[in-house]
Amino acid sequence: MNRPRKRFGQHFLTDKGVARQIVEAAVISPQDTVVEIGPGRGALTTHLVSSTPQLHLVEIDRELAAALKEKHGSSAQVHAADVLRFDFKQVLGANGQPLVLIGNLPYNISTPLLIAILGQLQVVGRMVFMLQREVAVRLAAGPGTRSYGRLSVMVNRHCAIERLFDVAPAAFVPPPQVFSTVVRLVPHLQPLGGPVNEGGFARVVRDAFSMRRKTLRNALRHYCPDAALKQCGIDPGWRPEQLSVEAFVDLANALGIDENGRVAKLDG
Template identity: 45%
Template sequence: MKHIPRKRFGQHFLTDQGIIEGIVQAIAPRAGQAVVEIGPGLAALTQPLVERLGHLTVIELDRDLAQQLRAHPQLTVVESDVLKVDFRQLAFTAGNAGKVRVVGNLPYNISTPILFHLLDAVDVIEDQHFMLQKEVIDRMVAAPSTSDYGRLSVMLQWRYAMENVLFVPPQSFDPPPRVDSAVVRMVPHAHPAALDVKLLSQLVQVAFSQRRKLLRHTLGQWLTARGFPGAFDVQRRAEEVPVAEYVALAQQVAAVAM
């Protein structure tokens, strides 16, 4: 029975065999590794992965697709909204109390919430390979002083080394999306800076709230309201500040508040 893609789930099924092989090569799965796939859909990527791994855990929200996937003896199917999945628990079971690798063609309508949900469990994740809207990946990997550099860049780069590894055109899917896609590799930093993630998020959100204005109008006022006595150059725009400076500022603000 042919599955009709559901708009509410943001379903676009990958059909290009050359692209599928390119993604598998980028992931480089090895037998016995604990891997979790988000949104397996019609198993285009699932099948070549499980052939190399021997076993694969998949997270699928669509009830009909989950039922089809359960017929595969080498798959553990988690039928759930990925935003409700406890990846720490999943790592404990799938990864034998170790770490998991996470892959998937993420639904573009909720890709950013998924990335932040995984950030909460980053300490149990070995690496991530995701297909996303190319525009989103451009923002994720953007360097300072570029138009793509923003809150998403800072919030992910402080915790991951990331690279755009593959371009995926619309015609690689059925139905074709209206945007270009790409595949990103995300490897958690081995020794990340210790900080209050919620504080960094708030600080960065304030900084980029009016990105065309100098930071003295936004972040400068926020720091003054908090009684921050340190030195920080607010005569710049938010996009001119490197990730390391935002991280250092978050640490200093936290220290003052203690």
């Protein structure tokens, strides 16, 4: 049996009841093309193979990928790949139906992976992920709360988020030091706040929360004058957690940012 590797942030789910609950939460039909991220030893895979004939497994650990191929190769396509660099378009089914993504996400890549997936939402229909509970709380946080931050803004612009249930450390080998939470994400038909240059929006959000204890005037001082903030109805003395997703969109549009996410006024 493959031993967990710390460098991949591996905590293998062993509770069969929890695995079944996670798969049921994805409401998979035989017509769905499903991508499981980080299948590990196959706790979810065992349930997924009977749910759809279009199943793809993306596993970075080549030893685990080989074991999965040996066990499930006749009913799933195994990709020995880094999901952070995975092109989900390549596994779209013949019917072109958006993908269902599911997985117990490694704690060490969950935030960058969620951000990366936002760039491929045109081929994603819904997602069910198990995350570190702290990350799930941040995902679902609203403006004005302590947990509201960059991840909250970026993901909430594009997806409706539902926290489903918590999972105790005892459900894993080795047990993590924290609880996990299963969440469901469904892309909005239209992103909150309307059209915006996504690169520019991402930059403003990143910069604002990089110094969240500072006011917006100070956090964005290199390229955002008070006049731009006031034009959007934003007090320069506010802190970033006081702004809604829509307010960040308005600010990014008011600043006029180019397609590379650079502010023309700052970068020339």
